Amino acid sequence: MDHRPQASADWHALDLDSVARKLDVGVHGLSETEAAARLVEYGRNDLPRRPPTPLWAIILRQFRSPLIYILALAALVSVALGDVKDAAFIAGVLVLNAVIGSFQEWKAEQSSQALKKLLQIRASVHRDGDVREVPAEEVVPGDIVWMESGNRVPADIRLVSAHGLESDESLLTGESLPVAKDPDWIGGEATPVADRMNMVFAGSVITRGRAKGLVVATGMATGVGQLAMDVMGESGGRPPLLERMERFTRVIAVAVLVAATVIGALGVVLGGYSATTMFMFAVALAVSAIPEGLPVAMTVALAIATTRMAGRGLIVRRLTAVEGLGSCTLIATDKTGTLTCNELTVRQVCLPDGETFEVTGEGFRPVGEILKDGKPLQPGCHEQLGWLARAGILCNEADLHQRNGSWTWHGDAVDVAFLSFAHKLGWNHESTLDSHPQVNQIPFEPEYQFAASFNRVDGGVGVFIKGAPERVLAMCSEASCGEFAPDRWDQTAIGMAARGYRVLALADQRLDQPIGSDQVPSPPSELRFLGFVGMIDPLRSGVKDAVRSCARAGVSVAMITGDHRVTALAIARDLGLADDENQVITGGALQEKTAAELPEIIRHIRVFARVAPRQKLEIVNAARRAGHFVAVTGDGVNDAPALQAANVGVAMGKSGTDVAREAGELVISDDNFATIIAGIEEGRVAYDNIRKVIYLLISTGAAELVLMALAVGTGTPYLPLMPVQILWLNLVTNGIQDVALAFEPNEGGVLSRHPRSPKERIFNRLMIERTAIAAVTMGVIGFGTFRWFLPDAATEADVAAARNTLLLLMVLFENVHIGNCRSETKSALVMSPLRSPILLAGAITAFCIHLAAMHTPLGRYVLGAQPIDANQWGILILLSLTILPVMELHKWSWRKRFPGDQAAC
Numbered sequence: 001m002d003h004r005p006q007a008s009a010d011w012h013a014l015d016l017d018s019v020a021r022k023l024d025v026g027v028h029g030l031s032e033t034e035a036a037a038r039l040v041e042y043g044r045n046d047l048p049r050r051p052p053t054p055l056w057a058i059i060l061r062q063f064r065s066p067l068i069y070i071l072a073l074a075a076l077v078s079v080a081l082g083d084v085k086d087a088a089f090i091a092g093v094l095v096l097n098a099v100i101g102s103f104q105e106w107k108a109e110q111s112s113q114a115l116k117k118l119l120q121i122r123a124s125v126h127r128d129g130d131v132r133e134v135p136a137e138e139v140v141p142g143d144i145v146w147m148e149s150g151n152r153v154p155a156d157i158r159l160v161s162a163h164g165l166e167s168d169e170s171l172l173t174g175e176s177l178p179v180a181k182d183p184d185w186i187g188g189e190a191t192p193v194a195d196r197m198n199m200v201f202a203g204s205v206i207t208r209g210r211a212k213g214l215v216v217a218t219g220m221a222t223g224v225g226q227l228a229m230d231v232m233g234e235s236g237g238r239p240p241l242l243e244r245m246e247r248f249t250r251v252i253a254v255a256v257l258v259a260a261t262v263i264g265a266l267g268v269v270l271g272g273y274s275a276t277t278m279f280m281f282a283v284a285l286a287v288s289a290i291p292e293g294l295p296v297a298m299t300v301a302l303a304i305a306t307t308r309m310a311g312r313g314l315i316v317r318r319l320t321a322v323e324g325l326g327s328c329t330l331i332a333t334d335k336t337g338t339l340t341c342n343e344l345t346v347r348q349v350c351l352p353d354g355e356t357f358e359v360t361g362e363g364f365r366p367v368g369e370i371l372k373d374g375k376p377l378q379p380g381c382h383e384q385l386g387w388l389a390r391a392g393i394l395c396n397e398a399d400l401h402q403r404n405g406s407w408t409w410h411g412d413a414v415d416v417a418f419l420s421f422a423h424k425l426g427w428n429h430e431s432t433l434d435s436h437p438q439v440n441q442i443p444f445e446p447e448y449q450f451a452a453s454f455n456r457v458d459g460g461v462g463v464f465i466k467g468a469p470e471r472v473l474a475m476c477s478e479a480s481c482g483e484f485a486p487d488r489w490d491q492t493a494i495g496m497a498a499r500g501y502r503v504l505a506l507a508d509q510r511l512d513q514p515i516g517s518d519q520v521p522s523p524p525s526e527l528r529f530l531g532f533v534g535m536i537d538p539l540r541s542g543v544k545d546a547v548r549s550c551a552r553a554g555v556s557v558a559m560i561t562g563d564h565r566v567t568a569l570a571i572a573r574d575l576g577l578a579d580d581e582n583q584v585i586t587g588g589a590l591q592e593k594t595a596a597e598l599p600e601i602i603r604h605i606r607v608f609a610r611v612a613p614r615q616k617l618e619i620v621n622a623a624r625r626a627g628h629f630v631a632v633t634g635d636g637v638n639d640a641p642a643l644q645a646a647n648v649g650v651a652m653g654k655s656g657t658d659v660a661r662e663a664g665e666l667v668i669s670d671d672n673f674a675t676i677i678a679g680i681e682e683g684r685v686a687y688d689n690i691r692k693v694i695y696l697l698i699s700t701g702a703a704e705l706v707l708m709a710l711a712v713g714t715g716t717p718y719l720p721l722m723p724v725q726i727l728w729l730n731l732v733t734n735g736i737q738d739v740a741l742a743f744e745p746n747e748g749g750v751l752s753r754h755p756r757s758p759k760e761r762i763f764n765r766l767m768i769e770r771t772a773i774a775a776v777t778m779g780v781i782g783f784g785t786f787r788w789f790l791p792d793a794a795t796e797a798d799v800a801a802a803r804n805t806l807l808l809l810m811v812l813f814e815n816v817h818i819g820n821c822r823s824e825t826k827s828a829l830v831m832s833p834l835r836s837p838i839l840l841a842g843a844i845t846a847f848c849i850h851l852a853a854m855h856t857p858l859g860r861y862v863l864g865a866q867p868i869d870a871n872q873w874g875i876l877i878l879l880s881l882t883i884l885p886v887m888e889l890h891k892w893s894w895r896k897r898f899p900g901d902q903a904a905c
Helices: 016-023 032-042 055-061 066-080 084-111 223-233 240-269 275-289 294-311 321-327 335-339 383-394 413-424 429-435 469-474 486-498 543-552 565-575 587-591 598-602 613-625 637-645 658-663 675-713 723-741 765-788 796-820 837-854 857-863 870-880 883-897
Strands: 122-127 130-135 144-148 156-168 205-217 314-316 330-333 345-350 356-359 370-372 399-403 406-410 438-442 450-457 460-467 502-510 528-536 556-560 584-586 607-609 630-634 648-652 666-668
Touching: 016 156, 016 205, 032 122, 055 084, 066 084, 144 156, 240 675, 294 314, 294 321, 294 675, 314 675, 321 648, 321 675, 330 335, 330 613, 335 556, 335 565, 345 413, 345 486, 383 413, 383 429, 383 460, 383 502, 383 528, 399 413, 399 429, 406 413, 413 429, 413 528, 460 469, 469 486, 469 502, 469 528, 486 502, 486 528, 543 556, 543 565, 543 675, 556 565, 556 613, 565 584, 565 607, 584 587, 587 607, 587 613, 598 613, 607 613, 613 630, 613 637, 630 637, 637 648, 637 658, 648 658, 666 675, 675 723, 675 765, 675 796, 723 796, 723 837, 723 857, 765 796, 765 870, 765 883, 796 837, 796 870, 796 883, 837 857
Parallel strands: 330 556, 330 630, 556 607, 584 607, 630 648, 648 666
Antiparallel strands: 122 130, 122 144, 144 205, 156 205, 314 666, 345 356, 345 528, 356 370, 399 406, 438 450, 450 460, 460 502, 502 528
16 A cells, blocks of 8 residues: 655645645644554655665576576586586586675675665654654654654644754755754745754654654655655666676687587588587587686686675675776765765864965864964964954854763854864863853744854953854944944855855944843844854865766766865865856756756766755666766765666765665675775776686687687597586686686776776777687697697597697696786786786696696596606696796787787787
8 A cells, every 4th residue: 555645746835724624634633543544544754775685596596597597508418418517517616606606795785774764763642632752654644743853844734834944864965054944934845854944754763852743754755755666666786897887798609509509500511520429529518618617706806806805895785896896987886974984074264354364174072183284283372263262152052072082062063163163272061161151042943144142241241143154244333343344244255155164253242231141132232243154065085086086097086065066176175176156057947858858968077066855866867878987976865766767876884864875786884985985996906807708708609619610620639628527627726726817916007097888888899809829729739739649540549648648738728827817918927926916826726736636536537537657747738837937928919019018918
């Protein structure tokens, strides 16, 4: 049953009487009986979320790959032919791949199980004539709810009355500052969510004041609920690696089918082989061409990258997302809480005499300095600055103190920012209040546009005020504004606001008449102007460098925020994303664009301001249509649909909401945008290693294909290698080395190159050339060796001996060729084997396993392996080394032909 009430998009456009009539509720709220009936009608006030993925589903997911399907088909063919050994080898690799992949994804799933419901709170509701507390899940449309500072809003609520109410809606709208509310305001139906002053929304937090309101929407019908539905229903973008591997697998499948059919037919028609013999040839060809070790090696490469990313602050929930971050061409990021701290900070102070100070530090922690002309001020050395700090402390309702070595705070963001600023000047909040006890106050009201505190000062009473510049300046005497005229100060405030600052003015006055706590104070006049304070939600540490690193890596950054255009532009300028207003587009302007126009806008605009959550989703989809692989970062509920729709969703772990974390495939544990750069680096290293593994497996598999084709083409009456021997090469000796190759460390310079084109296939020109040259070299030398050791009138024992010699040669080829695979362009001779001890150990282990098989009864029975003499050893070692100069020559040739392409490879 759909429990959504009628669309709640127009509640803000109705007067209170109309709202009450539509909800069928009186002035005393609902009765318990009516509330229970509505709970049945509308459903519980909670949000859906996907249950944790069960282990069995994680295991099944490991088998959803075309490559796995091909391997399973090869196993079935082997069983049909009675070749249990081949089938057992293939089954073993499938199980091993599933175990490794399932374990990694299960661990990631456990790491993300800290997710909790957003609405696990309680609400004060008016029922049966009394105010009572109920669980938020039991709030229904029509309930009258009472709220005060510190409460989380339990549902979408149309305000009835309010006193100094401000709400933090950043998780829903992206607006970094609390929003002042006015129950008497009525807007148009198209008014954006962030501008609906007579509404508060589920999940937001009351930062100041108190209010009463009517619940108009609960659960899935709330703004949060609609976003949750978008997340649940959105299919999302596909990781780049998955798309590339599926294309690659389709090519491999077609190539295997065509090669096996053509060679089999030629053998029957031209070579005079029997159909049974050629069918066995075809099976051997299929076995040699299919990279059986690739699923395990790819899973291991991604698992290694997952571990490395975890060490650098990224939790991976889906293995394929590892490489996706490395392949992204555009990062669409939220501003508030992602690029910025979501904590106001005083950045600039202007005194009445025109003296200006800069303030360092970020967030609420009082760590930083006050700078004058770039030089730090000593605490207590500037009297006028001290007056301003004192006013900011006394006209303040917040709390900021240090406990157990860490700073904690509570209250309105503006008040906390003032306390942090004062601490940097050496002022102590508690001691200042002790020496200047408050006797009365005028709380902040939207219609007043200021707050005032009356405190005892030197035996008398003083008033300390902060508020909007135009309001405070109007209450100040001209003499107190220094040598500048009042209109000059207006221009100063406007200039600070244009730079993205939230500007407040401060003033004080010594009262001639005392005022008591029982008196109602009136707005003061003839105040002494103390100066302006410019605040901003500052950039996180390292974000600016991270954006520059993205540019060097060829990754564009787009900022998508619900904040105002001016604020967004100020942050964008600081980041180097935009220089003027023409490079910023607002959600209102986007509404006038068609879906076909959006991709072109994405190509030129990098700052999107005042954007609604649904528009974030549209921007991401447009970026994908424009050809980008998109990574989206965010922490709020408003970011969740875009996180889900992106090729890779990156959620914030500390400040991120449950809905956002559940939508993301990667979670940044330290909430630092700069961590994304580490993720891009590890993702690119992972993709490089996957390409190395693919090259190793395909080139050696193609060498076996050349070997078989030469046998058919020359009329050789015997298979050079039996299917079980090919499986041994592919899954055991080569399988150990390709897994070890997945551990290859960063070659360096991965962040100085541009991402690969989203349309580029794994088998690009470089990979095709290298694979063809290596395959032909090993295949031709291998076939020549087989014929050399095969007498003209060969007995069954002679054939077995020749196959044994060829098998050892192919193992030696793999041991040497692994060095060529460590880099696509760098010489193997300049890369120390000690730099990759796991790969060195893997190569030695693979060789020792085959050596053991040559000297044990089981190896002789299964593989037909046996010891050879010293002369043969010497010949085979020399032959295996030929692959090294051949590939070194190709690398040298490539560097000469494409000198500018080395970084891209």
